[in-house]
Amino acid sequence: MLLEKLCNSSAPSGYEGDTRNLIKDELKKMDIDFCIDKMGNVLAKKENNQTLKIMIAAHMDEVGLIITSYNSDGTLKFSVLGNIDKSSLPCKVVLIGKNKIKGVIGLKPIHLQSKEDRNRSVSLDDLCIDIGAESEKQARKVVDLGDFVVFNIAFEKFSDNMVKSKALNDRIGCAVLLEILKENYDCDLYVSFNVQENIGERGAFGSVYNVKPDIFILVDTICSDNLIDMNYASDCLEIEKGIIIPFKAGISIFDRETVKYIRNVAEKENIQYQKIAGTKCDGQSIAAEVTGQGTKAAAVLIPCRYMNSAVSMCNLDDYYNVIKLLRKYLESF
Numbered sequence: 001m002l003l004e005k006l007c008n009s010s011a012p013s014g015y016e017g018d019t020r021n022l023i024k025d026e027l028k029k030m031d032i033d034f035c036i037d038k039m040g041n042v043l044a045k046k047e048n049n050q051t052l053k054i055m056i057a058a059h060m061d062e063v064g065l066i067i068t069s070y071n072s073d074g075t076l077k078f079s080v081l082g083n084i085d086k087s088s089l090p091c092k093v094v095l096i097g098k099n100k101i102k103g104v105i106g107l108k109p110i111h112l113q114s115k116e117d118r119n120r121s122v123s124l125d126d127l128c129i130d131i132g133a134e135s136e137k138q139a140r141k142v143v144d145l146g147d148f149v150v151f152n153i154a155f156e157k158f159s160d161n162m163v164k165s166k167a168l169n170d171r172i173g174c175a176v177l178l179e180i181l182k183e184n185y186d187c188d189l190y191v192s193f194n195v196q197e198n199i200g201e202r203g204a205f206g207s208v209y210n211v212k213p214d215i216f217i218l219v220d221t222i223c224s225d226n227l228i229d230m231n232y233a234s235d236c237l238e239i240e241k242g243i244i245i246p247f248k249a250g251i252s253i254f255d256r257e258t259v260k261y262i263r264n265v266a267e268k269e270n271i272q273y274q275k276i277a278g279t280k281c282d283g284q285s286i287a288a289e290v291t292g293q294g295t296k297a298a299a300v301l302i303p304c305r306y307m308n309s310a311v312s313m314c315n316l317d318d319y320y321n322v323i324k325l326l327r328k329y330l331e332s333f
Contacts, residue, residue, distance in 0.1 A: 002179075004155040006023075007168060008155050009022050009171075012150055013062075013081045013198045014081065020036070023178065030182060033045055039196070045191070046181065046188075048187065049188075052214055054189055056191050057207065058170050058218075058220060059173065059193070059198075060195060062150065063084050064081045065149035067096065067143055073135070074134050075128035076143060078149060086122055090107035092105045093152040095150050101142055104129070106127065106130045150166065153165060153166040153310055164313045169307050173219040183330075185331060185333065186333050187333045190213060192204075192211070204286075205287045207287075215255075216296070218285045218301075219300055220284070222244055222279055223307040223308075224239040224303040224305045224307075241274055242272030243266075243271070243272070243318050244276055244303065245259060246259070246301070249285055252285040254298045258296045265325060268328075269328050272321065
């Protein structure tokens with residue numbers, strides 16, 4: 001499964017090469033014209049000499065870690081790449097660098113912690129990565145400063161339509177985009193696989209500026225609110241209740257007519273979506289509004305449980321419905 005291959009690739013922010021190579025191989029198989037800009041974004045295009053330019057975007061990067069120093073006992077200090085809940089890091093198995101050196105994020109065991117230790121929040125200073133090295137010298141032989149770190153969590157399907165994996169944010173969006181490119185449409189279609197979304201949406205600014213599309217559609221995940229044992233509001237974002245097509249995201253106000261048009265396509269095709277007015281985070285859509293010179297923006301989002309942690313969950317029905325929705329939307333031109 002294409003989604004599985006993408007999720008199992010290693011590409012934290014700033015180190016997207018592994019996923020980028022997978023996407024390049026898929027585009028070559030489909031004989032689709034593409035280029036890679038100076039930032040590392042992959043921009044595929046299917047031009048039909050039309051006046052309407054539509055851009056659909058997702059991001060390749062996942063949250064991860066970066067090695068910053070060595071301890072004398074052979075363990076490694078690190079910092080985060082992206083917005084990660086630090087309390088979720090202890091005892092996770094990780095892979096370091098291109099050689100995929102295995103390690104475990106260590107924390108003082110509970111039976112050795114003082115009362116003060118147990119009552120305070122976990123910080124990066126409390127954590128280190130243990131690779132089994134016996135000294136700093138031994139650790140230096142296999143791990144370099146600046147090596148990236150990803151979680152060692154494999155893609156897996158469970159129940160009828162749920163999947164768990166690292167990096168579903170936003171490899172599921174990348175998989176959608178590759179499926180979209182398998183069809184032809186009566187518009188100039190630009191599909192952008194962007195870098196460094198988790199550290200400031202940096203890649204999207206470059207790709208939008210280069211294309212200057214008339215319409216920009218973001219395909220991404222959004223954190224599901226309905227977690228176990230949580231009281232949640234009636235307007236929360238729920239997994240297994242359909243995709244999200246919002247009118248706003250953070251400080252981004254989407255083009256109302258474009259959003260209504262996409263929602264109408266969903267209703268016509270009996271695609272379930274949640275009627276949420278807005279979401280908290282703007283994500284890459286802010287790039288279209290800042291650099292797009294009047295670009296009309298919209299977003300189609302897939303609910304994701306435990307997003308930006310070591311492992312997250314998505315519903316495959318949402319994945320297939322986003323593919324169907326965007327194909328029907330593009331066919332309508």
